[in-house]
Amino acid sequence: MPVRIRLDVSYDGTDFSGWAVQPGRRTVAGELLTVLTRLFGAVEGLTVAGRTDAGVHATGQVCHVEVPEERWAVLEPALVRKLAGLLPPDVRVLAAFAVPPEFDARFSALSRRYEYRVTDALHGADPLRRHNTLAWPRPLDLDRLNAAAEGIVGEHDFAAYCRRKEHASTIRAVSRMAWHRDPDGSVVATVAADAFCWSMVRSLVGAQLVAGDGRRPVAWPASLLERSVRADEVVVAPAHGLTLVEVVYPLDPAALRSRAELTRRRRDL
Incomplete structure (x- = not known):
């Protein structure tokens, strides 16, 4: 067996x-x-x-x-x-x-948490951080970044931020979206959700960065949630700044199967 x-x-x-x-x-x-x-x-x-x-x-x-x-x-x-x-x-x-046979790494997950790291330092990314930190050429305002992120939290149709796959839902429940500055001065986005669409996290970060540097209003990222198709003006942030840091599963083994069944259902708002 x-x-x-x-x-x-x-x-x-x-x-x-x-x-x-x-x-x-x-x-x-x-x-x-x-x-x-x-x-x-x-x-x-x-x-x-x-x-x-x-x-x-x-x-x-x-x-x-x-x-x-x-x-x-x-x-x-x-x-x-x-x-x-x-x-x-x-x-x-x-x-x-x-693990029990009911455990499914994909469908049993309750949530996934990513971090995206950016530096707005004049000298760019530290050489030892260059593989996991995006160098941003403009100063970033932490309050503006968090104001832009606030409207993303909740269950929404994220079609504006997703590369659509045929017959796939773009409805997701984001439980956390926030920015902080690390002691080294880098700004770090933390985003957690039950699941993510293809390129969703990097698209959310891309939209919020242009709000954080003042080129877009802080309400702009959330306003895109009203759209039912991909927002072409949203630039997908480069891949190297993104890290998957945590996947959470039910503590009770008996809940693994029911969670997987729930995840497999197509969602609608």
Whole structure:
């Protein structure tokens, strides 16, 4: 019988063509599958909480995969250490443990939290931060950024901020959208929601940055929620400033199946 295991994964997305396996391209899933197959022989159903785009990073990504029970019994005690020795240095498995068959890394998730890091320093991004920090050429006002973010919180149709997929809903519930300054002076956006559309976080950040530097009114990002199609004037912020930092799941194992069933339903306002 196969065992379903959960992997908590961290990676520097700079040199990856995103999460998903793509022929002829280096991807996070591709690297993981290569090593997992080497260790377990056969693996099935690699499923991720959020398929990050090329250049996007993660410190709190979650995936699940099914592996042979007999190999899991042998490898479990030292699996994280073995993976560290086999994986390339820009991807790491932080934890690996068995989960119930009802656990689904994608559909059982209650929320996902991202951070987007920007510097408005005159000298640009610090060399050690250049891979995960966007250099913004204009001064950013923290109060304006937070005023622009405030109207995004709640359940809305985010069609203006999403690259539409046929038959897919663009309704999402954003539970948090706020900005703060780190001690190094960088401004960091934190956004959490039950789920996100393709390019949604980077589009929200792009709209708020032009409000934060004064080129758009602070009410402009929220006003776009009235639209039913993609807002072409919203510039998608570059991928390298974005990091997936947390995925939250029900604490009660009995709630995993019901959460997955709820997530699979198409939503309408």
